[in-house]
Amino acid sequence: MQYKNIIRILGLLVGLLSVTMLPPALISLIYRDGGGLPFILAFLWCICTGFLAWYPHRFEKTDLKAREGFLIVVLFWLVLASFSAIPLMLLEEPNLSTADAFFESFSGLTTTGATILNHIDDLPHAVLWYRQQLQWLGGMGIIVLAVAVLPMLGIGGMQLYRAETPGPVKDSKMTPRIADTAKHLWYIYLGLTIACALAYWLAGMSGFDAICHAFSTIAIGGFSTHDASMGYFNSPTINLVCVTFLLIAGVNFALHYAAVQSRSVRSYFFDPEFKVFIGIQIVLTVICFTVLLATGTYQDVDQALDQALFQSVSISTTAGFATTSFADWPTLLPMLLIFSSFIGGCAGSTGGGMKVVRVVLLYLQGLRELNKLVHPRAIFSIKLGRKVLPDRIVEAVWGFFSAYAAVFVICMLLLLAAGMDDITAFTAVAACINNLGPGLGEVAANFSSINDMSKWVLIMAMLFGRLEIFTLLVLFTPAFWRS
Template sequence: MIRRILPTFGVTLITFGMTFMLPLVISIIGDDGAGHAFWPASLIAAFSGLILVSPAIIAREMPSLMPRDGMLLVALCWTLLPALAALPLIDYFQAAGKPISWSFAYFEAVSGLTTTGATVITGLDDLPYAINFWRCFLQWIGGMGILILAVAILPLVSAGAGSIFKAESTGPLKEAKLTPRIAQTAKGLWGVYAAISLACFFAYWAAGMSFGDAWLHMFSTMSLGGLSSHDSSFGFFNSPTLEWIAIFFMLIASGSFALYFVALHKRKVLIVFKDPEWWGTLTLLLGSSLLITVLLLLRGVYSDPWEALRAATFSTVSIGSTTGYATVDYTTWPIFAPVLILMLSGVATSAGSTGAGIKMARLIILIKQTRREVMRMLHPRAVNPLMINGEPVANGVIFAALAFMLVYGGTILVLTGLLLLTDMPLDTAFSAVIATVNNAGPGLNEIGPAGNYSGLTALQLNICSAAMILGRLEMMSILAIFTVEFWRE
C-alpha cells in the first residue's frame, strides 16, 4: 500500500513545492527581505517529490490507487504538508531574531491549510507582506484541497484520481460524480472557486481595501479561513461596506461549490435556490443573526439597531461559517450569544463547501430521520422513506451520517479531556476543541476574538493541531487507518 501511494504523494509534493514560488516572487518584487524563507522549502518539496515519483516516470505508469490508498494518502498529505509549510515561518522568525518553536510554526501552518484561521503570531501588521501572503494563501489552496489541485493540473495522478477525490471530499453524499471524469470535475471545481474568488477580490478592492489586503482577505474569505494581516482582524478596516461584502461572500463560500459547478455546467442557476442544504445554511445563519441582534438590543449592549444588526450578523456569519474574522469581542456579549455562535460552526456549512464540522446535510438527515422514527412509532406499517430534494436517501448514507455524528461527539470529548489534563480551564478547553475541530478559529476567553492561541503550551498546540486535521478530514478516514482491517491486503 505504501509503495502505491508514494508516486502520487511525490506529485503532490511537486505541486505544493510550486506554491512557494508565488510568495518568493512577491518578496523579491516588494523587496521585503523575506524571500530567503521560501526557496529552501520549495527545493525540499520539489526534490523529495521527484525522488518519490521517479520510479513511476521510469515505468511510464502510475500505480492505480484503491479507496484505502486514497485515505492513507490524504492523511499523509494533511499531516506532512503543514510541516513543509511551516519552514518559511521558522526561517523568517529565526533570521528576524524572534525564533518560534516547531509547535508554533506547525500550528500556524496547519491552521492555514485546514482553513481554521487560528493564529499564534502577534504583530501581524509589522510582518513582511510575503509572510502574511503565505499565511493567507495556504488557506486558499487548502480550502479546495491541494490534492484536488494536483488532480486538476497534473495528468500523472489520473490513475488514482477517483480514490483521491473521494478521500479528499467531505460530506455524506461525496460518492456522487459531478462529471464522468474526475480530473474534469476537479478542474471545474477549482474554476468555480477561482472565479468567485476573483469577484470577491474586486469587490473588496472597489470598496476601498488596499490592493494587497484585498488579495489576502479574499484568500481568507473564500476559504472560510479567517486569517488576517492585521492583529485586529477584519475590525482593522472599520467599514460597514467591507463587512457586508464579507458577509455576502462568506455566505456564498459556506454553500456547496459542487452545487455551483453543477448549476453552471447544466446552465440551471435555479438549482442552487432549490437545494435544501443551501436554504438550511442560509436560514440558520441569518435567523441566528436576527435572534442575536434582538438579544443585544434587549440587553442594552447596543442602542442603535443598525449597529447591533451589523455586529451580530458579521460575527454570526463569520464564526458560524467557520471563517473566524472578528470586528468586535463578542465574548463580552450575554453568554448565550457567543455559545450559539460557536455551536453554529458545527452545522452552518454545506457539504462541498470549504468549511468543516458536521455539515448541514447531516443535520437535515438527522432531523428527517428523527421525524421518520416518530412517524414509525405512530404508524408502524407506514412506508416513509427519507427524502432529500425529492430523492430517497439510501440507508447506508443515513447510517454513515449517524455514525459520523457519534465519532464527532466522541472526538470532542476525548480532545477536551486531553486539554483538561494539561490544566486548561474547562470552558477554554471545550471552546478550543470546538473551534479547531470545526476549523472555526476563535474560541472563548484568551483564545477568543480579542486574543489568540499564543499563550498555549507546546503540548496544547499539538493537541489543537491534531484537532484541526481531524476536523478537516472528517475523522472517519483517520479512524479507519487505525483499524487492523485497513492494513490487510
C-alpha cells in the same frame, strides 16, 4: 498496499508544493521588507525532497484502490502541512518554535484560521501572503487540483475525490470524468476569488489586503493581515462584501456549477440543504440583533445589524473573521455562535463543521423515530427534498456523528489533562475540529498562550475536522492494513 506508488505521488505533490514558496519570495522583493530568504530555502528543500521521493519510483504507475486513496489523502495533509511549516521555522521574525510553526501551517492548510501569532500587522508581507495563500490552497483541497492538473499521476482519481470531498453523498459527480469535475471546481473557485478580491478593492481595501482577504474568504479560512481582522477596516461595506462571499463559499459548489451551466439560479431554490443553510443564517442574525439591541450593547440600529450579521455568518460558516470580540457579547450569544459552527457550511463547500445536510438528516431521522413510537407498524422513509434516501446513508450519518462526538470528547479531555480550563478546552476543540479558528477564554484572541501539548492535540483535531473523521479513523482499524 502500493507503497512505492504512494511515495511517487507524494514526491510529485511535495514538488508541486515547492512552487508555492516562490510567490512569498517575490512579494518580499516587491515590498523590500525582508522575510524572503526562508521561502527560497524552503523551495529548494521541498523540490529536492520531492525529486528524491519521485525519481526512484517514477515508473510505478498503477491504479489506486480505495485503501490507497484514503492513505494518500491522509498522508497528503500530514506531509504537505509539515513541509509548509519549514519556512515558518526558518523565519528570524517571528521566531517560532517547532510546535508553533506546525500549528500555524496546519491551521492554514486545513483552513482552520486559529493562530499563535501576535502583532500580525508588523509581520513581513511575505509571511502575511504565505499564511493567506496556505488557506486558499487548502480551501478546496489541493488533491482535487492535483488530479486536475497532474494527469501523469496515473491514478484512479475517484478514490481520491471520494476520500477528500465533504458530505455524506460522495459518489455523485458534476461531470462524467473526475478530472473534468476537479477542473470545473477550480474554475469556479478561482473565479469567485478574483470577484471577491475586486469587490474588496472597490470597497476600499488596498490591492494587497484585497487579494489576501479574498484568499481566506473564499476558503472560509479566517486568517487576516491585521490583528484586528476585519475590524481593522471599520467599514460596513467591506463587512457586507465579506458576508456575501462567505455565504457563496458556504454553498455546495455543485450548485454553483449547475447555475453556471444552466445560466439560472433555480437550482439553488430547489436544494433543501441550501434553504436550511440560509434559514440558519437568518435566524442567527435575528437572535444576535435582538439581544444586542435589548442589552444596549450597541445603541445604533445600523451598527447592531452590521455586527450581528457579520459575526453570525462569519462564525456559523466557520470562517472566524472578526469585527469585534464576540466573546465579550452578552448572555447566550458567544456560546450560541460557537455551537452554530458545529453545523458549518453545506456539503461540497469550503466550510467546516458537520455540514448542514448531516444535521438535516439527523433531524429527519429523529422525527422518524418519534413517528415509529406512535405508529410502530408503519414504514417511514426519509426524504431529502423529493429524493428518498437509502437507510445506508442515514446509518453513515449516525456513525459519523458518534465518531465526531467521541473524537471531540477525547481531544477535550486531553486539553483538560494539559491544564486548560473547561470553557477554553471546550471551545478550543470546537474551533479546531470545526475548522473555525477563534474560541472563548484563553483562545478568544489567539492560541499563543497555550502549551505545546495542547497545540499538538489541536493539530490532530484540525486534521480530523478537515478529513471528516472517518478518512483518518479508518487508518486505525486492523482491517485496513490487511492485504
